[in-house]
Amino acid sequence: MAPSLCAICKTERALIKRPKNYTKLCKTCFIQVFEDEVNHTIKSSNLFHPGEKVAIGASGGKDSTVLASVLKTLNERHGYGLDLVLLSIDEGIKGYRDDSLETVKRNAAQYEMPLKVVGYDELYGWTMDQVVETIGKKGNCTYCGVFRRQALDRGAKMLGIKHVVTGHNADDVAETVLMNLLRGDMARLSRSTSIVTGDDKSEVKRSKPLKYSYEKEIVLYAHHKKLDYFSTECIYSPEAFRGSARSLIKQLERVRPSAILDIVRSGEDMARLVPGESGSSCACKGQKTSAPATVEDDISGCGSSQGGVVPGGEMAAMDKQLRENEEHAGLEIDISKKISESKQGGKETTEKAIPIRGGNPASKSGSGPRQVLGNCKRCGYMSSQEICQACTLLEGLNKNRPQIQL
Amino acid sequence: MGSTTKETPEMIPITVEFSGGLEMLFSNKAKHSISIPSKNPTSKSPINIGHFIRYLVDNLITDDRTDLFVLEDHLRPGILVLINDADWELEGEEEYEIQSGDTILFVSTLHGG
Numbered sequence: 001m002a003p004s005l006c007a008i009c010k011t012e013r014a015l016i017k018r019p020k021n022y023t024k025l026c027k028t029c030f031i032q033v034f035e036d037e038v039n040h041t042i043k044s045s046n047l048f049h050p051g052e053k054v055a056i057g058a059s060g061g062k063d064s065t066v067l068a069s070v071l072k073t074l075n076e077r078h079g080y081g082l083d084l085v086l087l088s089i090d091e092g093i094k095g096y097r098d099d100s101l102e103t104v105k106r107n108a109a110q111y112e113m114p115l116k117v118v119g120y121d122e123l124y125g126w127t128m129d130q131v132v133e134t135i136g137k138k139g140n141c142t143y144c145g146v147f148r149r150q151a152l153d154r155g156a157k158m159l160g161i162k163h164v165v166t167g168h169n170a171d172d173v174a175e176t177v178l179m180n181l182l183r184g185d186m187a188r189l190s191r192s193t194s195i196v197t198g199d200d201k202s203e204v205k206r207s208k209p210l211k212y213s214y215e216k217e218i219v220l221y222a223h224h225k226k227l228d229y230f231s232t233e234c235i236y237s238p239e240a241f242r243g244s245a246r247s248l249i250k251q252l253e254r255v256r257p258s259a260i261l262d263i264v265r266s267g268e269d270m271a272r273l274v275p276g277e278s279g280s281s282c283a284c285k286g287q288k289t290s291a292p293a294t295v296e297d298d299i300s301g302c303g304s305s306q307g308g309v310v311p312g313g314e315m316a317a318m319d320k321q322l323r324e325n326e327e328h329a330g331l332e333i334d335i336s337k338k339i340s341e342s343k344q345g346g347k348e349t350t351e352k353a354i355p356i357r358g359g360n361p362a363s364k365s366g367s368g369p370r371q372v373l374g375n376c377k378r379c380g381y382m383s384s385q386e387i388c389q390a391c392t393l394l395e396g397l398n399k400n401r402p403q404i405q406l
Numbered sequence: 407m408g409s410t411t412k413e414t415p416e417m418i419p420i421t422v423e424f425s426g427g428l429e430m431l432f433s434n435k436a437k438h439s440i441s442i443p444s445k446n447p448t449s450k451s452p453i454n455i456g457h458f459i460r461y462l463v464d465n466l467i468t469d470d471r472t473d474l475f476v477l478e479d480h481l482r483p484g485i486l487v488l489i490n491d492a493d494w495e496l497e498g499e500e501e502y503e504i505q506s507g508d509t510i511l512f513v514s515t516l517h518g519g
Contacts, residue, residue, distance in 0.1 A: 003492070003496075004496060013492070014492070015488075015491055015492045015493060015496070016493055016496075017493050017495045024496060027491075062426070062515075171515075215515045216486060216515055218515075219426060219486060219513055219515045220486070220493075223425075223488070223511075223513060224491075231425070231426045231427040231514070246484075246516070247483070247484075250482075250483035250484035250515075250516070251483045253483065253484075254483040
């Protein structure tokens, strides 16, 4: 095959074929276009304001490393005037997080950004290793995800920062749209497409500037810019459902690469149809800036390829995993039941047990009353329920702690 | 030395690299300098990427979980291939005929970020 030339500069050899529109680009033009598009997303959704202090949720993986690199570049190039800080969460998983934290430390030096590491142990009194010891490997991602969402916010608060950006990409959003579609959870589907979550009332807002960036291009950007990132799967992560949705997305991409952004856009369009919710989209399409979504509904971006070994897009296998996932949802509800029972035992002022919103369609809010955002009565964290998910999970964990705490 | 070894296939030197977590499947080594047969043993046609992927599964992979690399005899979706730094989609994907001295990189996009 004769090498093709870059569609933009027409002089260099094309090395990249863009999944969104099949344009062939050379390395230099690709890097420029990738950065320009992220800048466009940021500008058109008014993501930042000058002088804003922004924490980058940094795991040491490809997405957050690329996010840090691109934000540093754009901040300097376009004079955003941002004060950027790396914020890392130490879940307490030996042999996984130890190594990736080393990567984040190198990133901090490479990008000349301060780094703050917050541990689950200091925040919750539990490391993920201890959680798994107590509850086993099944369902532990639920704990990790719930804890992580709060951990980033709490870490940001410690630093006096009101805005956390995460490396969620178009593939992540498409995956979440698909999962919520399969669960029939339109309310959550609509929120998951939002570029910003949290609003003026919440202490910390979240956003995902790479929302429209393909995972493939993120990896290629990291490769061609020779970024230093870490890529080992979480040792506890086989979260079957997200894994299989991920496999499906990748298979769709293989057949028709534009499918990923098409799913993201479909998600945004569907979001507009959900009463009382409005998904954000690029402001250049004439939409208002994003409506806030509750923090607890933010996507977790966790999950593994290993859990989703589904050859050839077999929907049967997907269906089986869907059912398994419902069992997970059952687990969540069980925990809240336990709490209500214990409370009736008279340990504390009785409050109504609030089930965590799981994947059970019967409990969906679609036509029900809209949830009101308040604060957790225990930890004060923003929550649509009286007791936030993290405190609910912690209560269950603390009951099962094998030894008495000193 | 007899000349009965004329069946010995001609070998070509190449570099194969793994990243994004795939190195775990190949002795935890990111860069391998290897020699591979220049022709596909069955069809005698020049070795292409499709053959090479099968060759890797037969000869280089050290982890039992081959399904993290291939699914149904093809590369697992979500793994990118760069041939001398160019996306294999620009080079004919599985049909690309490997040349002596080529660098072929497999990058997984499937791991968390």
